[in-house]
């Protein structure tokens with residue numbers, strides 16, 4: 457089976473001209489929830505940013521065998537979406553953010569396009585499943601708690617329903633165990649079900665227990681490889 461997403465010989469330089477990592481290879485298939493682990497500072501966030509074309513890299517990233525450039529980078533990012541660990545750095549309110557994304561050309565031309573009202577409603581419904589109150593949508597990101605902004609950012613990524621691959625950067629690092637459980641269930645159900653666009657996830661977590669609960673594959677990142685671990 458050909459991979460949904462593939463990275464070949466990816467390397468990334470920091471602004472100080474040191475490689476964070478080199479020659480990283482990974483194939484992502486439909487149904488995968490890949491747990492990405494590794495020491496703090498080894499480059500997990502950097503790798504997800506390269507995969508979503510948010511950082512320059514050497515090597516190839518291919519979605520259905522095509523480069524982001526061939527697909528159009530804004531369009532590629534609707535299919536392979538990075539969800540940051542600290543969305544509170546965004547300007548304005550989550551409602552403004554959602555409105556802006558829905559009206560981007562890349563989103564407007566996505567094959568799954570629904571009306572703005574439909575997308576907004578499904579996004580608010582997902583946020584409500586994650587126990588994020590509706591009043592949070594009209595508060596500045598900077599005034600949301602870490603856990604509130606994580607749940608809202610995830611709701612936006614899922615509510616837009618364009619991403620085939622979600623790149624989740626410690627999505628529950630600011631959440632209590634109950635809210636983490638809601639996120640874990642929501643994501644795993646979406647990947648397993650067939651009603652949403654989402655087909656695969658790469659999920660950074662420092663929690664072994666969380667990895668075991670949600671993961672289908674397990675990878676350890678070092679400066680020279682992304683090594684897959686076989687677990688029973």
Ligand SMILES: Nc1ncnc2c1ncn2[C@@H]1O[C@H](COP(=O)(O)OP(=O)(O)OP(=O)(O)O)[C@@H](O)[C@H]1O
Nearest residue numbers: 470471472476494495496497498499500501502503
């Ligand atoms: N803009 C930058 N300029 C210089 N160094 C950077 C920059 N961004 C990241 N780095 C460095 O690159 C390395 C990888 O960072 P990254 O955030 O990808 O690590 P990580 O594995 O996600 O870490 P953690 O588990 O602590 O979140 C770190 O040493 C970090 O300090």
